[in-house]
Amino acid sequence: MAAQTFQQEYMQMPPITRAYTTACVLTTLAVQLDIISPFQIYFNPDLIFRQYQLWRIVTSFLYFGPIGFNFLFNMIFAYRYCRMLEEGAFRGKTADFCFMFLFGGFFMVVMALFVNLVFLGSAFTMMLVYVWSRRNPYIRLNFFGLMNFQAPFLPWVLLGFSLLIGNSVIIDMMGIAIGHIYFFLEDVFPQQQGGFKVLKTPTFLKTLLEAPPDQEDYNPLPEEGEGFNRGLGRQQPPNREDHDNQ
Secondary structure: OHHHHHHHHHHHOOHHHHHHHHHHHHHHHHHHOOOOOHHHOOOOHHHHHHOOOOHHHHHOOOOOOOOOHHHHHHHHHHHHHHHHHHHOOOOOOHHHHHHHHHHHHHHHHHHHOOOOOOOOHHHHHHHHHHHHHHHOOOOEEEEOOOEEEEHHHHHHHHHHHHHHOOOOOHHHHHHHHHHHHHHHHHHHHHHOOOOOOOOOOOHHHHHHHOOOOOOOOOOOOOOOOOOOHHHEEEEOOOOHHHHHHO
16 A cells, blocks of 8 residues: 555656656665666766766766765755746646756856765755745745744755755855856847846657646645655745735
8 A cells, every 4th residue: 555655655756856856765775785886877977078987967966965963964955946846836847847957057057067076966945945035926835833934035045054064055155056058048138138048948848748638536746734844844834815815
């Protein structure tokens, strides 16, 4: 029964989220079982461009470290915000969501050429968090029950937390920067006077990934409710109609 429930939940995941999280888990298991080594998958420009080990461009986004608390922590965080984006702002726009993945991945690889980073998954997750937070500006969050804030402050709270515990903030800053570039080009600039749509999803992606029509039993991950990542709880904004009726 448990296996059937897990399979059902797994198949209900949107396609890009399912593919990305599955690839991350399989890569980590392969390393844990000594099938491959982290030295075979980390980002190394010399090996990529001189020895044509092109798989490193992809695998550097799929490994969060050995199985343990840090891995589970990052995987849950990546899964949740990736899924909420795909089921929220990108619902029915699988090709557009895939294009955002490609956009973010390309610019992270370019930036990684100048910054000493060997794995890019955490920065990629921060990009997803940034885009989600900017597209859900009215959702309120709480951080370990200590402070309440609007969703757009989430990336900065996480950056401050990383700084507080002594982690490098370069990874977080990279994710925030690329997330902001995407958000500005996709959501802000086209709405400006004289603006136009800069980012256009290639036709072949739309052909390959065109989303099927909505089904009655579709059960998206709720945007509202109690959060669980990094001590973050999500609070539902007050309903204006309920307030007026009081």
